[in-house]
């Protein structure tokens with residue numbers, strides 16, 4: 200089976216991990232700060248806070264921005280459930296904004312329309328979470344302008360987008376947001392096995408995310424309610440969690456970051472090749488907005504229903520049967536049973552639902568060979584021309 204995504208582990212990665220295993224610190228040592236610095240410097244952000252997953256990073260970002268009961272968090276329905284669940288973890292309510300039909304990202308026009316209604320009804324969101332689907336940056340200038348006008352905070356879910364750029368600058372520099380979150384799951388662009396990280400330019404938000412990462416405990420006398428009792432002293436000043444990244448993971452991350460730009464360039468070469476090879480097939484290839492340079496975590500095609508070819512589901516099944524590990528990103532979050540029980544229903548976000556009826560993620564990862572890619576295209580061609 201050719202998977203839709205997979206990690207690339209080199210001898211340098213293995214050496215980096217082994218050297219941590221032989222060192223004094225398996226956790227809470229020097230590698231996590233080094234990884235944080237490597238990512239912050241690469242993307243051009245002032246601060247980075249590494250944690251054990253992007254899900255944890257979304258959670259502590261929401262907490263650091265003050266999300267709580269009575270607040271609203273809005274995101275896109277076309278995302279992994281974690282982009283929405285982080286709001287529920289904080290006791291807030293979650294709502295969605297439909298996607299743009301070309302980029303599949305949160306539509307700024309739909310966002311404005313929904314904000315105008317919410318302003319009249321007195322239920323504006325505290326946080327909006329745009330997701331850079333497939334690695335293609337959202338229209339951040341437009342979303343940021345709405346944040347200024349309507350007074351909400353922005354967390355970019357850039358789980359697909361590390362190494363991508365928006366208007367020439369790396370995703371994660373937070374020029375148009377409060378916090379940006381990355382994922383280092385093995386299917387993503389660079390990996391730490393499990394892992395996530397949040398960048399920000401706000402020192403206070405960074406400090407609060409560090410607190411929530413580790414039990415809400417501080418050893419900094421400036422953050423304590425009174426002078427330390429002694430050198431052993433620490434205080435718990437918030438209710439935090441254990442979301443720490445290990446030294447082993449951070450060492451793998453530091454080593455992988457060396458190859459980030461190379462990985463993204465390889466993904467772009469593969470995407471251009473797919474674009475050419477698929478041009479004559481009755482499928483829609485990904486449209487790229489000129490403002491963005493995608494991280495290209497995913498290469499999603501759409502198989503329009505109707506016509507005389509196989510249905511979307513049949514094409515999907517034919518690919519799987521042919522040894523191509525395709526996937527579907529994503530089932531609209533509002534149609535998940537957990538969200539339907541909160542009152543959402545099919546029909547609420549039609550563009551996201553139409554996308555779901557047609558989307559297929561083809562294999563896309565840095566080490567995918569041209570021979571493998573040819574097999575994907577051939578299997579797809581046979582399926583759609585059936």
Ligand SMILES: *Cc1c(COP(=O)(O)O)cnc(C)c1O
Pocket residue numbers: 251252253254255278279281282330356358359381382383384393394395
């Ligand atoms: C993978 C992913 C996450 C969650 O990442 P983890 O590191 O697995 O917690 C969140 N949002 C999106 C869009 C993702 O693709």
